[in-house]
Amino acid sequence: MKYTNLGRTGLVVSRLALGCMSYGDPRWRPWVLPEEEARPFFRRALEAGINLFDTADMYSLGVSEEVTGRLLREMGRREELVIATKVHFPMGPGPNRSGLSRKHVVQACEASLARLGVETIDLYQIHRFDPATPLLETLEALDLLVRQGKVRYLGASSGEAWRFLKALSLSDRHGLARFVSMQDHYNLLYREEEREMIPLCLEEGVGVLPWSPLARGLLAGTRAHPADREATSRAASDDYARQLYDHPSDADVIAAVREVARARGVPMARVALAWLLSRPGVTAPIVGATKLAHLDEAVAALDLTLSPEESAALEAPYRPHAVRGFAGPAPASR
Numbered sequence: 001m002k003y004t005n006l007g008r009t010g011l012v013v014s015r016l017a018l019g020c021m022s023y024g025d026p027r028w029r030p031w032v033l034p035e036e037e038a039r040p041f042f043r044r045a046l047e048a049g050i051n052l053f054d055t056a057d058m059y060s061l062g063v064s065e066e067v068t069g070r071l072l073r074e075m076g077r078r079e080e081l082v083i084a085t086k087v088h089f090p091m092g093p094g095p096n097r098s099g100l101s102r103k104h105v106v107q108a109c110e111a112s113l114a115r116l117g118v119e120t121i122d123l124y125q126i127h128r129f130d131p132a133t134p135l136l137e138t139l140e141a142l143d144l145l146v147r148q149g150k151v152r153y154l155g156a157s158s159g160e161a162w163r164f165l166k167a168l169s170l171s172d173r174h175g176l177a178r179f180v181s182m183q184d185h186y187n188l189l190y191r192e193e194e195r196e197m198i199p200l201c202l203e204e205g206v207g208v209l210p211w212s213p214l215a216r217g218l219l220a221g222t223r224a225h226p227a228d229r230e231a232t233s234r235a236a237s238d239d240y241a242r243q244l245y246d247h248p249s250d251a252d253v254i255a256a257v258r259e260v261a262r263a264r265g266v267p268m269a270r271v272a273l274a275w276l277l278s279r280p281g282v283t284a285p286i287v288g289a290t291k292l293a294h295l296d297e298a299v300a301a302l303d304l305t306l307s308p309e310e311s312a313a314l315e316a317p318y319r320p321h322a323v324r325g326f327a328g329p330a331p332a333s334r
Contacts, residue, residue: 006207011153017209017284017287018053020055020067022289024038024064024066025060025064031290042071054085057087057111069083083121084125091111101138106144120150124145126142129160154178158183182197185324187214188215192324198279214269215272220297249319259313
Protein backbone atom coordinates (compact mmCIF):
# COMPACT_ATOMS: atom_id res chain seq x y z
CA MET A 1 0.00 0.00 0.00
CA LYS A 2 1.09 3.55 -0.70
CA TYR A 3 0.47 6.33 1.81
CA THR A 4 0.36 10.11 1.75
CA ASN A 5 -0.50 13.02 4.01
CA LEU A 6 -4.06 14.27 4.03
CA GLY A 7 -3.60 17.74 2.58
CA ARG A 8 -1.14 19.77 4.64
CA THR A 9 -1.88 17.86 7.83
CA GLY A 10 0.43 15.38 9.48
CA LEU A 11 -2.24 12.69 9.19
CA VAL A 12 -1.01 9.83 6.99
CA VAL A 13 -3.64 7.91 5.04
CA SER A 14 -3.64 5.12 2.47
CA ARG A 15 -3.98 6.13 -1.19
CA LEU A 16 -7.31 4.26 -1.22
CA ALA A 17 -10.19 4.58 1.22
CA LEU A 18 -12.76 1.87 1.76
CA GLY A 19 -16.23 3.34 1.36
CA CYS A 20 -18.53 1.67 3.86
CA MET A 21 -21.91 2.69 2.46
CA SER A 22 -22.21 -0.85 1.07
CA TYR A 23 -22.19 -2.42 4.54
CA GLY A 24 -25.09 -2.18 6.95
CA ASP A 25 -28.78 -2.96 6.60
CA PRO A 26 -30.16 -4.34 3.28
CA ARG A 27 -33.55 -2.88 4.19
CA TRP A 28 -32.04 0.57 3.52
CA ARG A 29 -30.82 -0.36 0.04
CA PRO A 30 -31.17 -3.88 -1.43
CA TRP A 31 -27.50 -4.04 -2.48
CA VAL A 32 -26.16 -3.32 1.01
CA LEU A 33 -24.35 -6.27 2.64
CA PRO A 34 -25.18 -7.26 6.23
CA GLU A 35 -22.41 -7.51 8.81
CA GLU A 36 -21.33 -11.11 8.26
CA GLU A 37 -21.11 -10.62 4.51
CA ALA A 38 -19.21 -7.37 5.03
CA ARG A 39 -16.59 -8.99 7.25
CA PRO A 40 -14.34 -10.30 4.41
CA PHE A 41 -14.13 -6.82 2.86
CA PHE A 42 -12.79 -5.23 6.02
CA ARG A 43 -10.31 -8.07 6.46
CA ARG A 44 -9.11 -7.77 2.85
CA ALA A 45 -8.83 -3.99 3.10
CA LEU A 46 -6.77 -4.19 6.29
CA GLU A 47 -4.55 -6.90 4.82
CA ALA A 48 -3.93 -4.66 1.81
CA GLY A 49 -2.85 -1.82 4.11
CA ILE A 50 -5.90 0.42 3.76
CA ASN A 51 -6.20 2.53 6.91
CA LEU A 52 -8.89 5.05 5.84
CA PHE A 53 -12.50 3.94 6.27
CA ASP A 54 -15.32 6.28 5.27
CA THR A 55 -18.94 6.02 6.36
CA ALA A 56 -21.81 8.40 7.27
CA ASP A 57 -24.60 8.52 9.79
CA MET A 58 -27.21 8.35 7.02
CA TYR A 59 -25.87 5.09 5.54
CA SER A 60 -28.36 2.43 6.58
CA LEU A 61 -29.58 5.07 9.05
CA GLY A 62 -26.71 4.43 11.43
CA VAL A 63 -26.22 0.70 10.92
CA SER A 64 -23.22 1.26 8.63
CA GLU A 65 -21.46 3.09 11.46
CA GLU A 66 -22.28 0.26 13.85
CA VAL A 67 -20.96 -2.40 11.45
CA THR A 68 -17.87 -0.36 10.60
CA GLY A 69 -17.08 0.23 14.25
CA ARG A 70 -17.54 -3.38 15.32
CA LEU A 71 -15.53 -4.90 12.49
CA LEU A 72 -12.66 -2.44 12.86
CA ARG A 73 -12.52 -3.03 16.62
CA GLU A 74 -12.44 -6.76 15.95
CA MET A 75 -9.82 -6.75 13.18
CA GLY A 76 -7.86 -3.50 13.33
CA ARG A 77 -5.61 -1.58 15.67
CA ARG A 78 -7.33 1.67 16.56
CA GLU A 79 -4.13 3.72 16.67
CA GLU A 80 -3.41 2.82 13.04
CA LEU A 81 -6.90 3.48 11.66
CA VAL A 82 -8.43 6.67 10.30
CA ILE A 83 -12.19 6.51 10.74
CA ALA A 84 -14.24 9.08 8.84
CA THR A 85 -17.96 9.75 9.03
CA LYS A 86 -20.37 12.51 8.04
CA VAL A 87 -23.32 14.62 9.17
CA HIS A 88 -26.12 16.45 7.36
CA PHE A 89 -28.82 14.21 5.90
CA PRO A 90 -32.02 13.32 7.82
CA MET A 91 -31.73 10.64 10.47
CA GLY A 92 -35.44 10.55 11.17
CA PRO A 93 -38.54 12.74 11.30
CA GLY A 94 -38.45 16.02 13.12
CA PRO A 95 -37.12 19.51 12.34
CA ASN A 96 -33.78 19.13 14.14
CA ARG A 97 -32.64 15.73 12.89
CA SER A 98 -30.89 16.98 9.77
CA GLY A 99 -28.84 19.91 8.53
CA LEU A 100 -25.88 21.65 10.11
CA SER A 101 -27.31 23.61 13.03
CA ARG A 102 -25.23 23.64 16.20
CA LYS A 103 -27.85 21.43 17.84
CA HIS A 104 -27.86 18.78 15.12
CA VAL A 105 -24.10 18.77 14.52
CA VAL A 106 -23.31 18.20 18.20
CA GLN A 107 -26.06 15.63 18.73
CA ALA A 108 -25.19 13.79 15.51
CA CYS A 109 -21.52 13.60 16.46
CA GLU A 110 -22.33 12.16 19.87
CA ALA A 111 -24.63 9.59 18.24
CA SER A 112 -21.95 8.65 15.70
CA LEU A 113 -19.37 8.21 18.46
CA ALA A 114 -21.70 5.80 20.22
CA ARG A 115 -22.50 3.81 17.08
CA LEU A 116 -18.85 3.59 16.04
CA GLY A 117 -17.81 2.67 19.57
CA VAL A 118 -14.92 5.15 19.62
CA GLU A 119 -13.95 8.07 21.84
CA THR A 120 -12.85 10.26 18.93
CA ILE A 121 -13.73 10.46 15.24
CA ASP A 122 -10.60 10.97 13.15
CA LEU A 123 -12.26 12.85 10.28
CA TYR A 124 -15.70 14.39 10.76
CA GLN A 125 -17.19 15.68 7.50
CA ILE A 126 -20.20 17.76 6.59
CA HIS A 127 -21.99 15.59 4.01
CA ARG A 128 -23.27 18.70 2.20
CA PHE A 129 -23.46 22.40 3.00
CA ASP A 130 -26.63 23.71 4.66
CA PRO A 131 -27.80 27.06 3.27
CA ALA A 132 -30.51 27.21 5.96
CA THR A 133 -27.89 27.50 8.74
CA PRO A 134 -25.40 30.37 9.05
CA LEU A 135 -22.04 29.01 7.98
CA LEU A 136 -20.30 30.46 11.05
CA GLU A 137 -22.73 28.60 13.33
CA THR A 138 -21.76 25.31 11.69
CA LEU A 139 -18.05 26.08 11.83
CA GLU A 140 -18.23 27.05 15.51
CA ALA A 141 -20.08 23.81 16.32
CA LEU A 142 -17.44 21.76 14.49
CA ASP A 143 -14.63 23.65 16.22
CA LEU A 144 -16.27 22.92 19.58
CA LEU A 145 -16.16 19.19 18.80
CA VAL A 146 -12.44 19.43 18.01
CA ARG A 147 -11.74 21.34 21.22
CA GLN A 148 -13.72 18.77 23.23
CA GLY A 149 -11.61 15.96 21.79
CA LYS A 150 -14.56 14.30 20.07
CA VAL A 151 -13.14 14.99 16.59
CA ARG A 152 -9.54 15.22 15.35
CA TYR A 153 -9.92 16.66 11.83
CA LEU A 154 -12.72 18.26 9.83
CA GLY A 155 -13.74 17.70 6.23
CA ALA A 156 -16.44 18.73 3.77
CA SER A 157 -18.17 17.02 0.88
CA SER A 158 -19.58 18.35 -2.39
CA GLY A 159 -20.33 22.01 -2.69
CA GLU A 160 -19.58 25.18 -4.56
CA ALA A 161 -15.95 26.30 -4.51
CA TRP A 162 -16.96 29.81 -3.42
CA ARG A 163 -18.83 28.43 -0.42
CA PHE A 164 -15.92 26.20 0.54
CA LEU A 165 -13.49 29.12 0.27
CA LYS A 166 -15.83 31.19 2.44
CA ALA A 167 -15.77 28.42 5.07
CA LEU A 168 -11.97 28.29 5.03
CA SER A 169 -11.76 32.08 5.28
CA LEU A 170 -14.22 32.27 8.18
CA SER A 171 -12.32 29.58 10.05
CA ASP A 172 -9.05 31.46 9.61
CA ARG A 173 -10.58 34.80 10.57
CA HIS A 174 -12.19 33.46 13.75
CA GLY A 175 -9.39 31.10 14.81
CA LEU A 176 -11.48 27.97 14.26
CA ALA A 177 -10.37 24.50 13.17
CA ARG A 178 -10.55 24.49 9.38
CA PHE A 179 -11.53 21.84 6.85
CA VAL A 180 -8.58 19.68 5.80
CA SER A 181 -10.34 17.56 3.16
CA MET A 182 -12.93 17.82 0.41
CA GLN A 183 -14.84 14.70 -0.57
CA ASP A 184 -16.10 15.57 -4.03
CA HIS A 185 -17.69 14.04 -7.10
CA TYR A 186 -14.76 13.41 -9.44
CA ASN A 187 -14.04 10.76 -12.07
CA LEU A 188 -13.43 10.45 -15.81
CA LEU A 189 -17.14 10.99 -16.52
CA TYR A 190 -17.42 14.06 -14.29
CA ARG A 191 -14.48 16.47 -14.26
CA GLU A 192 -16.15 19.78 -13.47
CA GLU A 193 -14.24 19.84 -10.15
CA GLU A 194 -11.10 20.60 -12.15
CA ARG A 195 -12.38 24.09 -12.91
CA GLU A 196 -12.49 25.60 -9.42
CA MET A 197 -12.64 23.14 -6.54
CA ILE A 198 -9.44 21.18 -7.13
CA PRO A 199 -7.32 24.28 -7.85
CA LEU A 200 -8.72 25.75 -4.63
CA CYS A 201 -7.83 22.61 -2.68
CA LEU A 202 -4.30 22.63 -4.11
CA GLU A 203 -3.84 26.27 -3.15
CA GLU A 204 -5.23 25.79 0.37
CA GLY A 205 -3.54 22.46 1.12
CA VAL A 206 -6.81 20.54 1.31
CA GLY A 207 -6.81 16.80 0.54
CA VAL A 208 -9.21 15.57 -2.15
CA LEU A 209 -11.15 12.35 -1.52
CA PRO A 210 -13.20 11.62 -4.67
CA TRP A 211 -16.47 9.77 -4.27
CA SER A 212 -17.93 7.59 -7.02
CA PRO A 213 -14.50 7.15 -8.63
CA LEU A 214 -15.93 4.53 -11.03
CA ALA A 215 -19.13 6.47 -11.79
CA ARG A 216 -21.49 3.94 -10.19
CA GLY A 217 -19.85 1.08 -12.13
CA LEU A 218 -19.98 2.71 -15.56
CA LEU A 219 -16.18 3.07 -15.67
CA ALA A 220 -15.75 -0.52 -14.49
CA GLY A 221 -17.74 -1.92 -17.38
CA THR A 222 -20.33 -3.47 -15.09
CA ARG A 223 -23.07 -1.25 -16.52
CA ALA A 224 -23.55 -0.41 -20.19
CA HIS A 225 -25.28 2.90 -19.45
CA PRO A 226 -26.95 4.68 -16.48
CA ALA A 227 -30.42 3.34 -17.38
CA ASP A 228 -29.16 -0.27 -17.33
CA ARG A 229 -31.13 -1.86 -14.48
CA GLU A 230 -30.13 -5.44 -15.23
CA ALA A 231 -26.35 -5.45 -14.77
CA THR A 232 -26.12 -5.54 -10.97
CA SER A 233 -28.37 -5.56 -7.91
CA ARG A 234 -27.35 -1.96 -7.25
CA ALA A 235 -28.23 -0.90 -10.78
CA ALA A 236 -31.78 -2.09 -10.27
CA SER A 237 -32.43 0.56 -7.61
CA ASP A 238 -29.83 3.22 -8.36
CA ASP A 239 -31.92 6.17 -9.48
CA TYR A 240 -29.14 8.52 -8.40
CA ALA A 241 -26.86 7.27 -11.20
CA ARG A 242 -29.40 8.39 -13.75
CA GLN A 243 -29.32 11.86 -12.21
CA LEU A 244 -25.51 12.02 -12.34
CA TYR A 245 -24.62 10.50 -15.71
CA ASP A 246 -26.67 11.31 -18.78
CA HIS A 247 -24.35 13.38 -20.98
CA PRO A 248 -24.01 12.28 -24.64
CA SER A 249 -20.21 12.25 -24.34
CA ASP A 250 -20.24 9.75 -21.47
CA ALA A 251 -20.39 6.81 -23.87
CA ASP A 252 -17.29 8.08 -25.68
CA VAL A 253 -15.34 8.34 -22.43
CA ILE A 254 -16.37 4.81 -21.46
CA ALA A 255 -15.25 3.57 -24.88
CA ALA A 256 -11.85 5.24 -24.39
CA VAL A 257 -11.41 3.53 -21.02
CA ARG A 258 -12.36 0.22 -22.58
CA GLU A 259 -9.80 0.66 -25.37
CA VAL A 260 -6.91 1.57 -23.04
CA ALA A 261 -7.82 -1.35 -20.78
CA ARG A 262 -7.92 -3.72 -23.76
CA ALA A 263 -4.52 -2.55 -24.97
CA ARG A 264 -3.05 -2.94 -21.49
CA GLY A 265 -4.76 -6.27 -20.84
CA VAL A 266 -6.24 -5.07 -17.54
CA PRO A 267 -9.81 -4.42 -16.31
CA MET A 268 -11.43 -1.06 -17.02
CA ALA A 269 -11.71 -0.24 -13.31
CA ARG A 270 -7.95 -0.43 -12.92
CA VAL A 271 -7.42 2.07 -15.71
CA ALA A 272 -10.07 4.51 -14.45
CA LEU A 273 -8.69 4.43 -10.91
CA ALA A 274 -5.07 4.73 -12.07
CA TRP A 275 -6.03 7.90 -13.96
CA LEU A 276 -7.77 9.36 -10.91
CA LEU A 277 -4.88 8.48 -8.60
CA SER A 278 -2.54 10.39 -10.93
CA ARG A 279 -4.52 13.63 -10.82
CA PRO A 280 -3.09 16.64 -8.95
CA GLY A 281 -4.42 17.02 -5.42
CA VAL A 282 -6.11 13.62 -5.20
CA THR A 283 -5.33 11.98 -1.87
CA ALA A 284 -7.44 8.83 -1.90
CA PRO A 285 -10.43 7.78 -4.01
CA ILE A 286 -13.21 6.27 -1.92
CA VAL A 287 -13.89 2.82 -3.34
CA GLY A 288 -16.97 0.81 -2.51
CA ALA A 289 -17.07 -2.93 -3.09
CA THR A 290 -19.60 -5.72 -2.79
CA LYS A 291 -17.31 -8.22 -4.52
CA LEU A 292 -13.82 -8.96 -3.24
CA ALA A 293 -12.43 -8.97 -6.79
CA HIS A 294 -13.46 -5.33 -7.15
CA LEU A 295 -11.52 -4.40 -4.02
CA ASP A 296 -8.49 -6.30 -5.30
CA GLU A 297 -8.69 -4.42 -8.61
CA ALA A 298 -8.76 -1.10 -6.79
CA VAL A 299 -5.59 -2.01 -4.90
CA ALA A 300 -3.94 -3.16 -8.13
CA ALA A 301 -4.59 0.26 -9.67
CA LEU A 302 -1.96 1.72 -7.35
CA ASP A 303 0.72 -0.06 -9.37
CA LEU A 304 -0.54 0.98 -12.80
CA THR A 305 1.12 4.03 -14.33
CA LEU A 306 -0.52 5.41 -17.44
CA SER A 307 1.53 7.02 -20.18
CA PRO A 308 0.87 10.65 -21.15
CA GLU A 309 -0.62 9.35 -24.40
CA GLU A 310 -2.98 7.01 -22.56
CA SER A 311 -4.11 9.78 -20.20
CA ALA A 312 -4.69 12.09 -23.15
CA ALA A 313 -6.79 9.43 -24.89
CA LEU A 314 -8.90 8.99 -21.76
CA GLU A 315 -9.46 12.71 -21.34
CA ALA A 316 -10.06 13.70 -24.98
CA PRO A 317 -13.75 12.69 -25.29
CA TYR A 318 -14.87 14.66 -22.23
CA ARG A 319 -17.25 17.56 -22.73
CA PRO A 320 -18.44 20.11 -20.13
CA HIS A 321 -21.26 18.87 -17.91
CA ALA A 322 -23.91 20.54 -15.82
CA VAL A 323 -22.98 20.59 -12.14
CA ARG A 324 -24.07 17.34 -10.50
CA GLY A 325 -23.74 15.77 -7.06
CA PHE A 326 -24.30 18.71 -4.74
CA ALA A 327 -27.79 17.66 -3.67
CA GLY A 328 -27.00 14.05 -2.79
CA PRO A 329 -29.23 10.98 -3.10
CA ALA A 330 -32.73 10.94 -1.73
CA PRO A 331 -32.82 9.38 1.74
CA ALA A 332 -34.49 6.02 2.20
CA SER A 333 -36.08 4.54 5.28
CA ARG A 334 -35.50 1.05 6.58
